[in-house]
Amino acid sequence: MATITAETLQHIAALARLGLSPAQCAHYAEECAHILAFVEQLNGVDTTGITPMDHADHLETVWREDRLAPSTQADAILEGAPEREHRFFIVPQVIA
Amino acid sequence: MTTAYEAIIGLEVHAQLLTTSKLFCGCSTAFGAPPNSNICPVCTGQPGALPVLNQRAVEFAIRAGLALHCRIAPVSLFARKNYFYPDLPKGYQISQYDQPLCLGGHLDISCDGEAKRITILRIHMEEDAGKSTHDIGQATTSHVDLNRACVPLIEIVSGPDLRSPQEAGQYLRALRAILMYLHICDGNMEEGSLRCDANISIRPKGSTVFGTRTELKNLNSFRFLERALAYEIERQIDVVSAGGTVVQETLLWDEKRGRTLSMRSKEEAHDYRYFPDPDLPPLVVDDAMIGAIRAALPELPEAKMARYTGEFGLSAYDARVLTSEKALATFFEHAVTAHRAPKKIANWITTELLGRLNARGESFESLRITPPQLAGLVALVDEGTISGKMAKQVFDTMYATGEAPQAIIAREGLSQVSDSAALETMIDELLATQSAQVAAYRQGKTNLFGFFVGQIMKKTAGRANPALVNALLRKKLEEE
Structure with missing residues (x-):
């Protein structure tokens, strides 16, 4: 069965901006291992001659004409921000 | 550079496409609008909002692909590039990854009079991020403007074929000229319509393996690009000569200090976990669409050069100078239409006109002389109304005031005595x-x-x- 080390799990959690305690880490490592084991069954399927699938549905390209449809919701979106100033969204300093 | 080493440089160029609306929504792409005025649920990543692809953006990307001799993929995919940054509202950038729209082309450049073919590995489509500003207001906050979020870009990736900062500069100039010829990008590096990153490594001359490369960001002018590359080549040679090894890292060019700075990004930052975007079906382009775009391609610098040397009998040098920018070529052609003396007109443009512009550091856009005016001046010399010497005097006034040559000659009593x-x-x-x-x-x-x-x-x-x-x-x- 596939295993997931605590380091791998911490790495994935950091990429997803999740803070996990060591206990949670152990718990999710085990859960993830089960999920991987489930997915691994697919490796046993013979896919010779089958085109790899990129999408769940069979839509082809949906086009939009290059025309303005100015948003009427800019102000509403701004108002939803926890902090703003002069129409800017304010976030904690990114670069020191 | 000491002769023991050679530099290996590849460029990644981002070009903003000149569409009216964004890549996946109907918001305006106009530069300079008040902050966060061109934003909607799609480009700010509101739950449930769905992207719909701008057809013209795809057509523009194909134009670039065809002009750079790429193969256009009949099916390409949009993928999510996942990372967290405040100017990326969805938490991922919609880009193309393992199945880009254009593959395997080339661009011929001229360096020190020699032609060189530079490989284009791929061109893919993606959306731009918003803009973060770190130096207004309090030192503990950053300001985010999402007007630019979701503006259509193409990323053009060259092969590791460039060998000097000058070659890299020539490549970027030639690429910019083509994008402007194609009317798909305004080429404005100051406003960020054209941005350039470089991958660079060094190796002992004669070696065929690549050294460890660094990535240089923020090379947003030709000057920055060439200076930053020259600095980075020296730095890597110093490291290797002193017995050290080059560390793979991302560096920012600091123009004020004239040096590169390490971005010290966390190693996680480069794990983007790409996967196909489930909100966007595969991008399918058929032969009819590609054929129509190919048929409508404008004449490009290479073809123009051949025509100028063939049909007009210009020297290769003059032809290259005149085709280096679309605006210049258009000016030349309009003037020749008004007075068919291509060699003389070319001469006036390359020596007098460009000479003055360069000497004064002025841009071609600020030029006050019109093509018919220059043609008129050449015609007046050809007819014997004024001498070549007087013409230069008249030209000076035309350059300064934008007046027609006939008016200047009449006012200053300059006409030649031909009676x-x-x-x-x-x-x-x-x-x-x-x-x-x-x-x-x-x-x-x-x-x-x-x-x-x-x-x-x-x-x-x-x-x-x-x-x-x-x-x-x-x-x-x-x-x-």
Whole structure:
């Protein structure tokens, strides 16, 4: 069965901006291992001659004409921000 | 650079496409709008909002692909590039990854008079991020403007074929010219419509393996690009010469300090976990669409160069200079339409016009002379109304004021005396008062000819048509 080390799990959690305690880490490592084991069954399927699938549905390209449809919701979106100033969204300093 | 090493450089160029609306929504792409005025649920990543692809953006990307001799993939995929940054509202950027729209092309550049073919590995489509500003207001906050979020870009990735900062500069110039010829990007590096990152490594000359590369960001002018690359090549050579090894890292060019700075990004930052975007079906382009775009491609610099040297008989150098920018080529062609003297007009443009622009550091866009005006000036010389010397004087005024040459000539009384009757009278008077010199000339002192010409020029304040004066004088001196 596939295993997931605590380091791998911490790495994935950091990429997803999740803070996990060591206990949670152990718990999710085990859960993830089960999920991987489930997915691994697919490796046993013979896919010779089958085109790899990129999408769940069979839509082809949906086009939009290059025309303005100015948003009427800019102000509403701004108002939803926890902090703003002069129409800017304010976030904690990114670069020191 | 010491001769023991050579530099290996590849460029990644992001070009903003000149569409009216964004890549996946109907918001405006206009630069300079008030912060966060061109934003909607799609480009700010509101739950449930769905992207719909802008057809013109795809057409523009295909235009670039065809012009750069790429293969256009009949099916390509949009993928999510996942990372967290405040100016990326969805937490991922919609880009293309393992199945881009355009693959395997090339761009021919000229460096020190030699042609060199640079590989284009791929061109893919993606959306731009928003803009973060870190230096206004409090030191503990950053300001985010999402107007630019979701603006369509293409990323053009070159092969590791460039060997010097100068070659990299030539490549970027040639690429910018083509994008502008195609009308798909305004090429404005200051406003960020064209941005450039570089991958760079060094290796001992003769070696065929690549050294460890660094990535240079923030090379947003030709000057920055060439300076940053030159600095980074020296830095890597110093590291290796001192027995060290180059560390793979991302570096920012700091123009003020003239050096590169490590971005010290966390290693997690490069794990983007790409996967196909489930909100966007595969991008399928058929032969009819590609054919229509190919048929509508404008004449590109290479083809123009061939035409200028062939049809117009220009030198390769002049043809290259004139085709280096679309605006310049258009100016030249309009002028030639007005007065069919391509070599003379080319000469005026490459020497007088570009010479002045360069000397004053002015841009071609700020030029006040129009193509018909320049053509008019050349025509006036050809007709003998003014001499070549006067034309330069008139040109100076045209350059400064944007006035038509005819108006300047009329106002300043510059027109050449081409009235042969008037000149003949003048010559007769002159010869009558200079009988000794005339006799000497007739006895074989023919080098006195210049003296007579000089006298007539003096009388007419330099306005006499030199060719006519020569002919008339010779006739008079030799007939008696």
